[in-house]
Amino acid sequence: MPYTPSGALTDLPAGHPCETCPVRPITICRSQTPDVLADLRRLGSMQKLEAGQPVFHEGDPARRVFMLTFGSLKIYTLLGDGRRQVTGFMFPGDFLGISLEGEYSFTVEALNSAELWWFSRDAFARFIADHPTVEHELYRLSAHELAAAQQQMVLLGRKTAAERLASFFLDLQRRQERVTGVSERNVDLPMSRLDIADYLGLTKETVSRMLADLRQRGLIRLAQQNRVEVLDRERLEEVAAGYEGD
Amino acid sequence: MPYTPSGALTDLPAGHPCETCPVRPITICRSQTPDVLADLRRLGSMQKLEAGQPVFHEGDPARRVFMLTFGSLKIYTLLGDGRRQVTGFMFPGDFLGISLEGEYSFTVEALNSAELWWFSRDAFARFIADHPTVEHELYRLSAHELAAAQQQMVLLGRKTAAERLASFFLDLQRRQERVTGVSERNVDLPMSRLDIADYLGLTKETVSRMLADLRQRGLIRLAQQNRVEVLDRERLEEVAAGYEGD
DNA sequence: CGACGAGTTGAGCACGTTCAAATCGAGTGG
DNA sequence: CCACTCGATTTGAACGTGCTCAACTCGTCG
Structure with a gap:
């Protein structure tokens, strides 16, 4: 794909x-x-x-x-x-x-x-x-x-695990937009969880857990195993930028 | 300085x-x-x-x-x-x-x-x-x-605190060599511990502790507060590269 | 259907953080 | 010259995020 x-x-x-x-x-x-x-x-x-x-x-x-x-x-x-x-x-x-x-x-x-x-x-x-x-x-x-x-x-230096995941999805989304020229809520993940982990300075287990976390918070949906749907881009941007309810 | x-x-x-x-x-x-x-x-x-x-x-x-x-x-x-x-x-x-x-x-x-x-x-x-x-x-x-x-x-993604410090000192040393043109065992640290910490993705306390650690292992010496002397460059390179006694 | 790898979930642990106190060091004034 | 002050650094103890190791589930392909 x-x-x-x-x-x-x-x-x-x-x-x-x-x-x-x-x-x-x-x-x-x-x-x-x-x-x-x-x-x-x-x-x-x-x-x-x-x-x-x-x-x-x-x-x-x-x-x-x-x-x-x-x-x-x-x-x-x-x-x-x-x-x-x-x-x-x-x-x-x-x-x-x-x-x-x-x-x-x-x-x-x-x-x-x-x-x-x-x-x-x-x-x-x-x-x-x-x-x-x-x-x-x-x-x-x-x-x-x-x-x-x-x-x-x-x-890598300063963001929490959840923030890293959020940043990653938004980056990928922007990049796919640039490649295809169209804005899409669905983001393809051609890489494995381990690749994502090694990119974000985490382990595959933590990636999995934070994915579940973002899902439970209603920010994303796992359309398939290798495709994420961004449900609430605004809140996801906030998470990615390090603004949270804290 | x-x-x-x-x-x-x-x-x-x-x-x-x-x-x-x-x-x-x-x-x-x-x-x-x-x-x-x-x-x-x-x-x-x-x-x-x-x-x-x-x-x-x-x-x-x-x-x-x-x-x-x-x-x-x-x-x-x-x-x-x-x-x-x-x-x-x-x-x-x-x-x-x-x-x-x-x-x-x-x-x-x-x-x-x-x-x-x-x-x-x-x-x-x-x-x-x-x-x-x-x-x-x-x-x-x-x-x-x-x-x-x-x-x-x-x-930032994969090195331990000690490895980060070791890498940092070696980088600084190489860079000062390039600027001054001479090889020096002493490395100046014009930045504060907090600056180093924020560069290495750590806290100032951890920087302090790992500094003490490298010192105790005989790899560096703190000539002054803002000057480090590299005592064992070879072993420090090993630490920085992630090869250790493990 | 069975087997295998990828992904998820769980429990305990460790490295580095946080918060607090002690120490050091440079600068200032008596 | 020494006492004092203030900030930077070091040290200590408890804590927490993310890691490790292990079991389990899912999806794919034979």
């Missing part, structure tokens, strides 16, 4: 402001014109992935740049003893691997059937050279990423 | 690789040549700050770009009920406010006597237009920032 048809990149409404991007790797947003994107595709190759397959691992030499066109990915890093932090999820239209390091500093894995295009570093650099607006766009977007990363630090 | 003389920017050794930047706002590193920096200064105005004075507040219209030349700053955001997350510290050479949002999304305050240069958005844009290498540099640096932000997410 991915969010968008595979024609996502050209079909998407242009000029979305990206004001409230949730945390994710560098993204070239919907503001690229179709012909620029067509140029880009010509330089790359397509790759299909099944759920659980890696795009690359932490420590691999960073030779390629990726653009996700279908499905969703998770990004994570591991600590010595196996503790895991998911640092982001990717959706169609997102770019990956544009940090200019010698090695990837995280692992990326498909959450479901995914389709992505890859480019050699050189080809991508040539593309940027041919399209001078792109560099600025990349820079602009990475600034957005950074703002989103700061929001995630606030979440 | 700031880290560097006020001539920092031109005096700094050129070409530092910035490989392991700790979390901080966008920085134009030491790789800028002195004449480029002189050009930049010509466009801006200098501003002095005392400890505790704000540079700007969350929500202020983002009209200016700043470059810190002396002293240090802290960056934070507040939750509705006063909970605070410090998302970064800034040191001489760091840039601030280059995200292209309409409003600053965080508050910045001086930790001690500081000196910074500011530029109107327009002037800074003109500067970038005149120096085409800078855009690329900015983009490169924000990619580094993002990598550092991801590291901080791992810290």
Whole structure:
């Protein structure tokens, strides 16, 4: 159940402001014109992935740049003893691997059937050279990423478990809105409870419990196991922002 | 006790690789040549700050770009009920406010006597237009920032209190090395215990306790209240990375 | 229908918090 | 030079949120 048809990149409404991007790797947003994107595709190759397959691992030499066109990915890093932090999820239209390091500093894995295009570093650099607006766009977007990363630090450093869940659903909702272009009360969860837990700095048990809690408080409904319906967005926003009846 | 003389920017050794930047706002590193920096200064105005004075507040219209030349700053955001997350510290050479949002999304305050240069958005844009290498540099640096932000997410989401402290000291040490160009066992702490706590997602009491813990284990020494000496860097690295005797 | 993995629920525990008191340290005035 | 003050830091004890470990349920696929 991915969010968008595979024609996502050209079909998407242009000029979305990206004001409230949730945390994710560098993204070239919907503001690229179709012909620029067509140029880009010509330089790359397509790759299909099944759920659980890696795009690359932490420590691999960073030779390629990726653009996700279908499905969703998770990004994570591991600590010595196996503790895991998911640092982001990717959706169609997102770019990956544009940090200019010698090695990837995280692992990326498909959450479901995914389709992505890859480019050699050189080809991508040539593309940027041919399209001078792109560099600025990349820079602009990475600034957005950074703002989103700061929001995630606030979440991880200072929010309670329930607040983290609330923030997460609202972020996902906003993001799906940007990808699909339509506002939806239903939010798809292509990731497992464990992935959510590792993203929010919790355990899967706590995620489960807080989900039940938000449900009992009438803020959300579990339409299916992997789909949440936001029933009271306003109150959910309050919870997410740390305003409560306290 | 700031880290560097006020001539920092031109005096700094050129070409530092910035490989392991700790979390901080966008920085134009030491790789800028002195004449480029002189050009930049010509466009801006200098501003002095005392400890505790704000540079700007969350929500202020983002009209200016700043470059810190002396002293240090802290960056934070507040939750509705006063909970605070410090998302970064800034040191001489760091840039601030280059995200292209309409409003600053965080508050910045001086930790001690500081000196910074500011530029109107327009002037800074003109500067970038005149120096085409800078855009690329900015983009490169924000990619580094993002990598550092991801590291901080791992810290906040998955590390224990002791591991957070260890990571923090090592980050600060690396950063002071980059600023001063010399390797030092002593690490200055221009921020209060509360600032450290709010940066690491802890309380000031826990910071104090874990400091005592690391001291008792012979990994650090408290030279003064605001200066830590790293006694056993290797073991401290192990603690920071989450490898322990477990 | 049975088996397996993912998700939920429950009980006890632990790490870090909270609240309170003691100590330290820098600055001020006698 | 020392006494005093005030804030920052450290230390202590009780508490609580979220974790751990275990049992149970659900959904999916053979």
